[in-house]
Amino acid sequence: MLVAKQPRAKKCRVASCRASFVPAQPFQTWCSPDCAVVIIRQRQEKQRKSFAQRERRDIKVRKEKLKSRADHAKEAQAVINRYVRLRDAHLGCISCDKPASWGGQWHCSHFRSVGAAAHLRFNLWNMNKSCSQCNAHLSGNIMVYRPRLVAKIGPEKVEWLECNQNLVRHDIPYLKRLKAVFAKKCRRLEARIQCNAA
Structure with a gap:
């Protein structure tokens, strides 16, 4: 009979928290809903910056061609x-x-x-x-x-x-x-x- 493996404790990915927790899902990197919101906002900000950077690069290329x-x-x-x-x-x-x-x-x-x-x-x-x-x-x-x-x-x-x-x-x-x-x-x-x- 196979025994389910207990998930190992992780540290919260939020820099201001870093609390130790046992994840409910394997992909979970946050300890609480508040920390999950912080991580989602960080990801959105990173995506926004990446998009803005691509946009600036495209504008630069178009200006160069003109x-x-x-x-x-x-x-x-x-x-x-x-x-x-x-x-x-x-x-x-x-x-x-x-x-x-x-x-x-x-x-x-x-x-x-x-x-x-x-x-x-x-x-x-x-x-x-x-x-x-x-x-x-x-x-x-x-x-x-x-x-x-x-x-x-x-x-x-x-x-x-x-x-x-x-x-x-x-x-x-x-x-x-x-x-x-x-x-x-x-x-x-x-x-x-x-x-x-x-």
């Missing part, structure tokens, strides 16, 4: 501009005498503007840290910018920038890769700057 090449170029440009400001953090303005310790807003200034030479908009020789006044109000202050750029990168590279007419149209996959690569470089530079500051 982006134009210009949108991707703008995002890549913002990341590279940040990289240039970090790269040149120890330098002052390329177009005037403001030191690196200047308390105003720093920009990334293009030697050849994006409007005049869109094919050079992501070229790092063409991009340097500049104060907001020179970049925004003096259109880069080119008369001072050029000699300082020659001193920084050399006359051959500056002449190459000035003569380059190789019109390249960057496609969306290239812009996405560019953004990802420079976002990673920014994180590394920021970590290095923080280590040096500590």
Whole structure:
């Protein structure tokens, strides 16, 4: 004759309770109806969060599909501009005498503007840290910018920038890769700057 096995005592799954109880059913993980309500609410909240997370992910994917090449170029440009400001953090303005310790807003200034030479908009020789006044109000202050750029990168590279007419149209996959690569470089530079500051 087989004897029915007595169920073993369990601990209630509710974190605030954790009372020991003997379950009436094998799947039971709560000690009382009040704890059962708490567990059901926790499960519902978990499902709601999971659903909201899936919904946000779907919206992100749909938004990504709607982006134009210009949108991707703008995002890549913002990341590279940040990289240039970090790269040149120890330098002052390329177009005037403001030191690196200047308390105003720093920009990334293009030697050849994006409007005049869109094919050079992501070229790092063409991009340097500049104060907001020179970049925004003096259109880069080119008369001072050029000699300082020659001193920084050399006359051959500056002449190459000035003569380059190789019109390249960057496609969306290239812009996405560019953004990802420079976002990673920014994180590394920021970590290095923080280590040096500590």
